Amino acid sequence: MEQNTLEFTLCQFFEQTPGAFRRTLETGQRAPFNAFRDVGGLIVKAGAVVVLDDDPGAGGRAVEVVGVGELINLNEWQQSMPGSLGNVQAIADTVLVGIDTAAWERRIEDGTAFAGLVTEVKARQYQRLLERSAAMRLEDPVRRMAAILAQLGNVAGSQCHHSAGCHVSITQDGIATIAGISRQTANRILSQFKGNRLVHVERGFLCVLDLDGLRKVYSGGHVGEGRAVSFRCKTRNPSICLECSPSDSELVAQAS
Numbered sequence: 001m002e003q004n005t006l007e008f009t010l011c012q013f014f015e016q017t018p019g020a021f022r023r024t025l026e027t028g029q030r031a032p033f034n035a036f037r038d039v040g041g042l043i044v045k046a047g048a049v050v051v052l053d054d055d056p057g058a059g060g061r062a063v064e065v066v067g068v069g070e071l072i073n074l075n076e077w078q079q080s081m082p083g084s085l086g087n088v089q090a091i092a093d094t095v096l097v098g099i100d101t102a103a104w105e106r107r108i109e110d111g112t113a114f115a116g117l118v119t120e121v122k123a124r125q126y127q128r129l130l131e132r133s134a135a136m137r138l139e140d141p142v143r144r145m146a147a148i149l150a151q152l153g154n155v156a157g158s159q160c161h162h163s164a165g166c167h168v169s170i171t172q173d174g175i176a177t178i179a180g181i182s183r184q185t186a187n188r189i190l191s192q193f194k195g196n197r198l199v200h201v202e203r204g205f206l207c208v209l210d211l212d213g214l215r216k217v218y219s220g221g222h223v224g225e226g227r228a229v230s231f232r233c234k235t236r237n238p239s240i241c242l243e244c245s246p247s248d249s250e251l252v253a254q255a256s
Helices: 005-016 074-080 101-110 112-136 141-156 172-179 183-195 211-218
Strands: 021-025 030-032 039-046 049-052 062-066 087-090 094-100 166-168 199-202 205-208
Touching: 005 039, 005 094, 005 112, 021 030, 021 087, 039 101, 049 172, 062 112, 062 141, 062 172, 094 101, 101 112, 112 141, 141 166, 141 172, 141 183, 141 205, 141 211, 172 183, 183 199
Parallel strands: none
Antiparallel strands: 021 094, 030 087, 039 094, 049 062, 049 087, 166 205, 199 205
C-alpha cells in the first residue's frame, strides 16, 4: 500500500533527469499510448492507472494495474497489442513522470544503479501480472473479485489513518472493468463482501477492510451472505466515530 524505498528511489531518478516532464490525469481520464510516442520511460508518481488494450469507444480490456513507483511499460504493451489503440486510464487522481527516449537510453547506459532499479521494479510488476493472470482465469466471479480487490489494495491503496483498512479511489465501473465482469455482477459481489465486512464501498471509493479475508475467499474459502451493514467512513466524515472495526465473529470460513 505504501511506496517502498525501491520505488521511491526510482521516482527520484526520473524526476532528477534533465527534461523530465509531468502529466496529470484525473480519476477516470484516459490517455492513449500515442500521446507518449517519444517517451522512453514513464512512471506513476502518485495515484494509479489501469492499462487498457483497446480504444476508449470500445470500453477496453484491463491488462495491468500500475501503482505508485511502478513503470508503465509502453513499448512492451504496444508490441503485444498489434493494431490496438492501447491507453491508460487513471483509477485515482494520478501524476505521471516521463523521460524521453534519448534520456532513458542514457540513464540505462550510464547509470548502473538506475538500470538495476528498473530491473527490480519490472520483476515485481511481472510477478503481480502473473498473479493477475491467474486471477482472471478463475471462472468463479466471487473468487476472481476477491483476488482483484486484494491486488488493488496492494497496488493502488493508501493506508487509512483511522483503521487497518486501505483506501482505493475507484468507481464500481472501474472495478468491474479490471475484474472483467459486468457491473451488475460486480455490484452484487461488492454488496456480499460489504455484508461480511471485507470491504466498504461508497461512491467513487473503496476501502479494503479485511485483506486476509479476501485472500481466503480467493483461495477457495466460502463467503456467507453476511448481515446488512451500514456505516459511514470516518475518513470522509471526520466528525463521526470510527464505525468500521472488524466484527467479533469471523464471517469468512475456509472451505472444507
